[in-house]
Amino acid sequence: MLEGRRLWFVGVGGAGLSSYAFLAKAWGAEVGGWDSVETPYLRGLDGVAIEIGPDPVAPGGWEVVVSSAYPHVAGITRAEFLAELVSLRRSIVVAGAHGKTTTTGMIAFVLAELGLDPAWLVGGEIGQLGGNAGVGEGWLVVEGDESDRTVERLRPEIAVVTNVELDHHATFGSEAEVAIMFDDWLAKVPQVVRGWELEPVSFELTVPGEHNRRNAATALAALELAGVGRSDAEPVLARFRGAGRRFELVGERKGVTVVDDYAHHPSEIEATVAAARERTDARVLVLFQPHLYSRTRHLAHELGAALSTADAACVTEVYKAREQPVPGVSGKLVVDALRPGLQAGWAPRVEEGAKLVASWALPGDLVLTVGAGDVERAGPLVLEALR
Numbered sequence: 001m002l003e004g005r006r007l008w009f010v011g012v013g014g015a016g017l018s019s020y021a022f023l024a025k026a027w028g029a030e031v032g033g034w035d036s037v038e039t040p041y042l043r044g045l046d047g048v049a050i051e052i053g054p055d056p057v058a059p060g061g062w063e064v065v066v067s068s069a070y071p072h073v074a075g076i077t078r079a080e081f082l083a084e085l086v087s088l089r090r091s092i093v094v095a096g097a098h099g100k101t102t103t104t105g106m107i108a109f110v111l112a113e114l115g116l117d118p119a120w121l122v123g124g125e126i127g128q129l130g131g132n133a134g135v136g137e138g139w140l141v142v143e144g145d146e147s148d149r150t151v152e153r154l155r156p157e158i159a160v161v162t163n164v165e166l167d168h169h170a171t172f173g174s175e176a177e178v179a180i181m182f183d184d185w186l187a188k189v190p191q192v193v194r195g196w197e198l199e200p201v202s203f204e205l206t207v208p209g210e211h212n213r214r215n216a217a218t219a220l221a222a223l224e225l226a227g228v229g230r231s232d233a234e235p236v237l238a239r240f241r242g243a244g245r246r247f248e249l250v251g252e253r254k255g256v257t258v259v260d261d262y263a264h265h266p267s268e269i270e271a272t273v274a275a276a277r278e279r280t281d282a283r284v285l286v287l288f289q290p291h292l293y294s295r296t297r298h299l300a301h302e303l304g305a306a307l308s309t310a311d312a313a314c315v316t317e318v319y320k321a322r323e324q325p326v327p328g329v330s331g332k333l334v335v336d337a338l339r340p341g342l343q344a345g346w347a348p349r350v351e352e353g354a355k356l357v358a359s360w361a362l363p364g365d366l367v368l369t370v371g372a373g374d375v376e377r378a379g380p381l382v383l384e385a386l387r
Contacts, residue, residue, distance in 0.1 A: 001088070003028035010056050010075065011067025012048075013039035016145070019121045019133035020065065020081060021045055026135040027088070032062065044131050068148050069322055079150035082121075086142060086154045089119065092222055095144035095151045095182070096162030096195065098268050099215045102207070103162055103195075104143040105129070105243045106219035110228065111139060113236045124262070125244030139226055146178065147171060152185055159189035160222050162215065163196050167265050169294040170323070193221045203234060207242045209275030211268075216240075247275055250379030253386040255363030260379045264291040264372035266302035272370060273309045282364035283311040287357045287378055289350060289371030290318045290334055293326040297333070304337020310368070312343035312360055314353045319373025354378040358385035 002024055009021045012033025018041035025031040025048060032049035034057040035042070042050060051057045056073050058064045064075030086093060094104040101124040108120035109128055117136035123143045125132055144151035147168045161182050166175040186192045198221060200213035216237055223233045242248065250258040257280070263272040269288070276284045286307055290296040296303070296318050307313040315331045315338075335346045343360060347353035357367055361382075369378040 001028070005029045006062045007031050007065055008058055008062035009033035009065045009067075010058060010073050011035060011069050012045070012050065013037065013042050014067055014069065015041055015123050015132055016121075017065070017067050017078060018042065018045060019123075020078065020085065021048060022131075022133040023085060023119060023121060023135060032059075034058070041132065044133070068150075079148065079153045082142065082144075082150060083153040083155070085121070086140065086156055089140035090138075091140040091142060091154075091156035092158040092160065092226060093142045093144040093151065093154050093156040094160040094162065094218075094222070095146055095185075096160070097146075097165035097167045097178070098265065098271075099162040099195070099211060099218070100143050101243050101262075102212065102246050103160065103215045103219050103222075104141055106216060106237055106240050107222055107226075108134070108141040109240050110219070110223055110233050110236045111141065111226070112136070113239075114228065114232060116228070122243065124246065127244065128241055146181065149181065152181060154185075156189060158191045158193070158222055158225050159186055160193040160218060161186065161195060162218055165265070165267060167295070169298045170292075191225045193218060193225065195221075201234075201237075203238060205238055206240060208247060208278045209271055211271040211275070212242075245376060247272065250369070251383050253383045256358075256361045256365050256367060256382075256386055258367045258369065258379045258382050260376050261368060261370045262372055263370045264295070266299055266306040269303065269306040269370060270309055272368060273306070276310075276366050276368055280364065280366045282366065283362070284366050284368065285312045285314075285357055285360055286310040286368045286370060287314045287316070287350075287353045287375065287382070288334070289316045289353075289373045289375035289378075290331050291372040292321055293318055293323050293329045296331070297326060297329045300333035301337045303334045304339075307334070308339040308342055310342075312345075312357075313338055314345035314347055314357050316350055316353045316371075316375070317348040319371065319375070321373065350375055350378050351381060354381035355385045358382045361386065
């Protein structure tokens with residue numbers, strides 16, 4: 001249990017650790033933490049002592065929970081702590097290469113709207129739920145992460161895998177290795193949902209795209225295992241407006257619509273462009289920021305092919321995140337992989353890319369800003385450039 005414990009979170013400003021800190025405080029622990037910069041996620045941690053500075057701070061007398069971004073800091077890993085949280089409640093864990101944030105949000109939203117009082121930990125903002133974490137006495141709904149094999153440690157009552165694809169090349173050597181990990185994990189869980197075995201839902205959703213119809217089918221299957229019938233869940237799920245940075249409307253100016261999305265893998269980019277085409281008969285323009293040197297090196301060709309399903313594409317420099325630069329690997333590799341004849345651009349900085357895409361846009365066009373780095377800054381910049 002957490003009552004009476006003093007827990008200090010290193011990397012508390014991240015999407016994951018901020019939600020863990022929120023839940024730990026609500027479940028009785030004294031909570032504090034450190035991060036190198038202020039982030040939006042810190043706004044939800046009222047009453048938590050936060051230290052901001054260049055070097056990790058971990059005061060004596062506290063148990064230290066460490067983000068995977070700081071492997072050199074001694075303490076409880078985020079995987080170990082999440083496993084503890086999952087063990088404290090009846091839990092549903094959603095994992096997979098794509099769609100896990102949205103599917104987790106869908107499950108938590110339905111449970112909340114039906115008065116079943118869930119707790120939840122999601123790797124993104126769910127506006128209709130008020131954030132990326134919530135406290136309740138019912139099911140605990142958790143987004144599990146395979147990027148560092150965190151999900152292997154989790155022992156929920158219900159496990160969901162949305163799909164299997166190689167997305168984290170620094171951790172896995174092949175898609176087969178990813179599949180083996182998930183198979184081994186699912187064998188240790190009482191109830192299982194495999195999303196790829198399900199047909200997409202046929203009723204109308206607020207969120208667009210075939211991928212979201214599959215996410216919805218997966219959420220409904222998990223909810224059925226949790227005791228919620230489809231007749232109760234479907235009308236609620238139809239009102240789900242999505243997670244932050246998942247086909248999120250930024251704004252409209254001069255007839256141009258700007259939408260932001262977290263898509264960073266070829267399959268996700270292709271699905272997002274397809275969803276955009278459901279919303280407009282005009283052109284779809286994409287500003288893409290590659291994420292991680294390892295992913296860009298291995299998937300440059302596939303990223304170029306996915307972006308080529310749009311009508312125009314501009315690519316920025318790689319967002320390095322937790323990796324160091326790799327000689328010869330840059331966003332130019334993706335530009336070189338775009339189909340011949342596509343209106344294309346190379347803009348190393350996000351600011352430059354926003355101006356370039358805005359200069360291409362015509363009334364009726366839909367502009368997508370996509371990637372897992374800080375490309376979300378681009379949407380407002382596109383709107384400003386359109387002024």
